[in-house]
């Protein structure tokens with residue numbers, strides 16, 4: 001990975017950082033010199049956390065269920081006490097939910113909204129003060145990056161709940177970007193919209209879909225690759241590198257933007 005030191009001296013926090021896209025984002029930000037705070041559901045003393053802390057230079061871990069308001073509040077207090085600032089917040093955590101709208105359970109709908117949308121609101125709300133403070137210490141301010149999806153831009157049958165949650169993240173991002181810019185608050189806010197990325201979430205989602213459709217997860221994944229103009233899925237690091245760009249001063253004039261990283265999927 002290229003190391004340009006573009007985040008030297010900065011403190012960053014990533015939600016859902018132990019696996020998948022969040023893990024790759026954390027690795028990319030750390031490689032740019034950031035002090036990287038990983039957060040996820042796993043207990044502090046697990047082998048997976050130890051492995052992440054060993055692999056990612058200068059990383060720290062805070063257990064944080066991103067759906068729980070009290071835990072965001074406590075995490076912000078922890079970061080303030082231990083690091084004194086936060087320059088970059090990546091609201092990455094999320095899951096999918098597919099199925100015909102008439103078959104979706106309200107409880108599952110609420111669970112998805114809590115994970116995909118409440119988490120973005122709570123992270124923004126509780127880290128606002130630290131991000132504002134850090135933003136005043138750097139020439140182009142601090143940065144929030146919300147991980148939406150191409151499913152936050154275009155609709156797809158049997159994806160209504162996920163579409164709704166990710167579309168909401170897209171507009172929540174734009175509203176915050178305008179509010180902060182207009183109030184002179186030095187925090188840039190942008191959303192990232194990945195296409196199909198090889199992660200545990202994608203594999204789990206395709207297994208459920210395949211069971212309903214009477215096919216295999218691999219057949220669905222192959223069809224996804226075939227249906228993508230570049231004829232392959234993304235690797236998580238290809239999202240991480242874009243997030244690193246949005247996190248650092250190279251994207252100093254970007255706020256309220258939706259950055260699509262989808263191998264051309266939505267270009268048609």
Ligand SMILES: NC(=O)c1ccc[n+]([C@@H]2O[C@H](COP(=O)([O-])OP(=O)(O)OC[C@H]3O[C@@H](n4cnc5c(N)ncnc54)[C@H](O)[C@@H]3O)[C@@H](O)[C@H]2O)c1
Pocket residue numbers: 015016017018019020021022039040041042064065066067092093094095096115147148149150193194195196197198199200201202
């Ligand atoms: N994989 C894709 O194809 C794809 C495409 C577009 C957008 N996305 C989005 O990217 C983000 C990451 O997806 P992924 O594919 O890496 O998912 P993943 O399931 O592979 O990893 C998610 C991580 O979040 C953690 N997590 C789950 N619930 C949590 C909670 N309540 N609190 C804290 N951590 C929690 C998990 O433990 C895991 O480490 C999601 O917002 C997803 O919607 C993924």
